[in-house]
Amino acid sequence: VQIGQVAERTELSVRTVRHYDEVGLVVPSARSAGGFRLYTEDDVAQLLLVRRMKPLGFTLEEMRLLLDAVAVLEGRPDGDTPTTPDAARTLVTGFRDRARARCDELRTELARAEELAERLAAQVR
Amino acid sequence: VQIGQVAERTELSVRTVRHYDEVGLVVPSARSAGGFRLYTEDDVAQLLLVRRMKPLGFTLEEMRLLLDAVAVLEGRPDGDTPTTPDAARTLVTGFRDRARARCDELRTELARAEELAERLAAQVR
DNA sequence: TTGCTCCTCACGTCACGTGAGGTGGC
């Protein structure tokens, strides 16, 4: 499937999907004869995962490491990343902890944001 | 009060507080003889408001407009921004709506993030 | 052949981070 469809399905911009390819975060599994990026369903799943991670404030490089580690744990070694399953587990555990911590932060930020919205509402009542 | 104290109280970096001065978002009410930025309690309150707004994804320029409008509605005309109360009300109403919409987005992002954290937890179980 | 989608440079932008080198004030 082509990048336009992928962008629509993931709610990412075409430029963003392209950028993730440029930095090696999610590289399309194939190219057409004319050079068009072709994404498999697995590629799309990875992009969806990345989109879920974005609010957690990880860098693209960190997400790349995480995706690689998860790939190792799920038994698809990804070709060029020679991570041991053990290293992968520690890495994923670290990300899990950071993810949970960030979720807590997000919750308080959300509460504050809601409070703010109501303050603005009161301002124009 | 000096920038270091302000940064600590607002949980913003010193550089960030300085940046907000540079772009005219929150300008300290005074400077010491030696050029040190001096913030009043009102200045700090504005910085706290800005920090609450950040998760809502507004640009610094937008926040500047909002702070000015709120200042007008609260009866402290801010000197250089000649906004009418009417224009201020419409602007604030717009921001209220956008803030509420972004709160909804934040809620779904949070839900997805929590789901993701649990997925990572399951991965290393 | 006409559109629409895609491509690669490559520079711009937004919100700061990060030194470099220098001064203020208890």
Added chain:
DNA sequence: TTGCTCCTCACGTCACGTGAGGTGGC
């Protein structure tokens, strides 16, 4: 006088946005 805090350039960075000019494929 010694620290610690603050100052102003000014360049770097991260995650893309935004044209410019060109091609692929139904």
